[in-house]
Amino acid sequence: MTSITDVPETVTETAHHPQSSLPALSLAALGVVYGDIGTSPLYAFREAMHAAGVAHGGVERADVLGVLSLITWALLLIVTVKYVLILLHADNDGEGGTLSLLALAQRAMGRPSWWIVLLGLIGAALFYGDAAITPAISVLSAVEGLKVIAPGLQPFILPIAAVIIIGLFLVQNRGTAAVARLFGPIMLVWFAMLAAGGVYRMMGDLSILSALNPIHAVTFVAGNGTLGLIVLGAVFLAVTGAEALYADMGHFGRKPIQLAWLFVAFPALLLNYYGQGALILSQPETHENPFYLLYPQKLLPVVVLMATVATIIASQAVITGAFSITQQAVQMKLLPRMRIRHTSDEQQGQIYMPAVNGVLLVAVLLLVAGFGSSSALASAYGISVTGTMVVTAILAMVVIHKHWGLSLGLSVAIMLPFLLIDLVFLGANLMKVAEGGWLPLCMAAAMVTIMLTWRRGTMMLQKKEADTALPMKTLLPQLESESIAAVPGTAIILTASPDKIPTALLHSLKHFKALHEQNILLTINTANIPRVSENDRVEIETLTPRLRRVTLNYGYGEEPDVPKVLMQLRRMGWQFDIMSTSFLLSRRRLRLSTRSNMPGWQARLFIWLSRNSAGPSDYFRIPAGRVVEIGTQVNV
Known part of the structure; x- marks a missing residue:
């Protein structure tokens, strides 16, 4: 078997960016990576103080300092140490995120491991809950600033939020490449506003800085029992979005994300939270909306406008993330094929998935209508994020031990403290299951069921086909027989098992007694790395003068493009006309x-998923006019 080695390697977007682009990449990272966590001040401190009982028992200085200290050390330990300093080094060829970590852990293990796959499925499934809740709570919390300006606008908050959300999802098919360039500068202004508002209020009470002492956090949790755990669940809202900085590593690289956090996002967030704390201590009646009341009344319209824009940017990042993780899941055979549209000729990552977009839009609108306020949604928010963080911590242990080569004891010692913190936060959020936490759990359970069903069904079909299909070597001597007529042109037969006779080829021989002049058995493999270099893209093996076996290798972050590879083969000297080439596909x-072998409900679900999946011609971008589908019936 030979591989194509003289195709020039294309430049792909990886984490290895030139040093000269570091400031620009750091600015861009602010717009995409930190949109979610950057809008947390709109509701996180408010909800934590409400959980502490400020609305009923008055404002206690110890409670304010305790909540601020918890937020401070959550941002420091979970975001800064766990993600920025440790997990950003656990990359899969420059890519991060739950599925990238799953692929890296599987590769490091050297063999399939069902519990690692299950952990990855759970982490990915929980992300979809986050992707639905983030736009709802973010946009609602921003629009709720209108009632601070004019209380009479209260009845219009839900309709305005719904209009903004519908508009956001409707423009997804147009792509975001053009406006994405503005995300970074806008979020830089937003973080500057966060810092300015915090400093403005802190100047009246610099003693608020004593909350930097972790003793306040420990004393608050230890002295409040169950209430302390409930407050922890609300405090976690301050770190939602931390997973995004790891998931988006492939777009910007490690250093830009680290610099954007350490020098802009982190200090701005701390200053804002401390400003809110100082405000509540001096004016306890502001506990209903401490964020907006940080600013002078005449600046509120500008603040509400900027908050709305910032939440739209945060929502856009999550929606784009849902498209990306779905594409990776499809490539890893965890979800059925879906239609993908590219919205940018320059950036491969700019994609649009109509099915995902539609489902997310309906889910977000139902959340807005069903919960009605950002405070009500806050109870449902933390479980998705904490669950994902627990999964990430466990998978990171495997990667640190198996991939980095550290001892098991040292690997556990590095990640166990963070795992314990994540588990405490998860337990705190699970206390809010009845108040809305059931929603992300149900969404995650539905996604895990779908992914397990699809994975089990496809593996069962592959096994069934492998057991019944004939080995290719039994057919090779007959292919040169004069009884098999030669049809002008080229036939490309897609097959998942290159060492077996494809059903489409077998039926063609059986019914037509003919073969094309050139025949290619085409197999598309997905590697456990995000991208495959062009030098390793194609493997070619000549079986007979009329039959070749071609394997296309793609990473799980890439979209297969069969016509593009065929054009490369033509430039290399292969003589065939694309207009006289037929693609033979087996349609099951x-x-x-x-x-x-599956329960009845699961078999029906798998059949439904299969019937509604995108066809191979759509997914592999094969010209529809050149496709011949040969149908077969398979019992499941």
């Missing part, structure tokens, strides 16, 4: 078997 029609 699944039927429910009376003796299925």
Whole structure:
């Protein structure tokens, strides 16, 4: 078998960026990576103080300092140390995120591990809950600033939020490449506003800085029992979005994300939270909306406008993340094929998935209508994020031990403290299951069920086909027989098992007694790395003068493009005309078997998913006019 080695390697966007672009990349990272965590001050401190009972028992200085100290050390330990300083080094060829960590852990293990796959599925499934809740709570919390300006606008908050959300999802098909350039500068202004508002209020009470002492956090949790855990669940709202800085590493690189956090986002967030704390101590009646009341009345319209824009940017980042993680899941055969549209000719990562966009839009609107306020949604928010962080910590232990080569004891010692912190936060958030926490759990359970069903069904079909298909070597001697007519042109037969006779080829020989002059068995493999270099893209093996076996290798972060590779092969000297080339595909029609290896409900779900998945011609970007589908029936 040979591989193409003389195709020039294309430049792909990786984490290895030139040093000269560091400031620009750090600015861009502010717009995409830190949109979610950057809008947390709108509601995080307010909800933590309400959980502490400020609305009922008055404002106690010890409670304010305790909550601020908890927020401070959550940002320092979870975001700064765990993610920025440790996990950003656990990259899979420059890519981060739950599925990238899953692929890296699987590769490091050297063999399939069901519990690692299950952890990855749970982490990915929880992300979808986050992707639905983030736009709802962010946009609602921003628009709720209108009632601070004019209380009479209260009845219009939900309709305005719904209009903004619908508009946001409707423009997804146009792409965001043009406006994305503005995200960084806008978020830089937003973080400057956060810092300015905090400093403005802190100047009246610099003693608020004593909350930097972790003793206040420990004393608050230890002295309040169950209430302390409930407050911890609300405090965690301050670190939602931390997973984004790891997931988006491939777009910007490690250093830009680290610099943007350490020198802009982190200090701005701390200053704002401390300003809110100082405000509540001096004016206890501001506990209903301490963020907006940081600013003078005449500046409120500008602040509300900037908050709305910032939350739209934060929502856009999560929506784009949902598209990306779905594409990775499809490539890793965890979800059925879906239609993907590229919205930018320059950036491969700019994609639009109509099915995902539609489902997310409906989910976000239902959340806005069902919960009605950002405070009500806050109870549902933390479980998705804390669950994902627990999964990330466990997978990171595997990577540190198996991939980095550190001892098991040292690997556990590095991540166990963070895992324990994540578990405490998860337990605190689970206390809010009845108040809305059930929602992300149900969403995650539904996604895990879908992914496990699809994975089990596809593996079962592959095994069934492998057991019944004939080995290719049994057919090779017959292919040169004169009884098999030669049809002008080229036939490309897609197959998942290159060492077996594809159903499409077998049926073609059986019914037409003919073969094309050139025949290619085409297999598309997905590697456990995000991108495959062009030098390793194609492997070619000549079986007979009329039959070749071609394997295309793609990373889980890439979209297969069969016509593009074929054009490369033509430039290399392969003589075939794309207009006289036929693509033979096997189209399976699944039927429910009376003796299925799957439970009846799961088999029906798998059949439904299969029937609604995108066809191979759409997904692999094969010209529809050149496709010949040969149908077969398979019992499931």
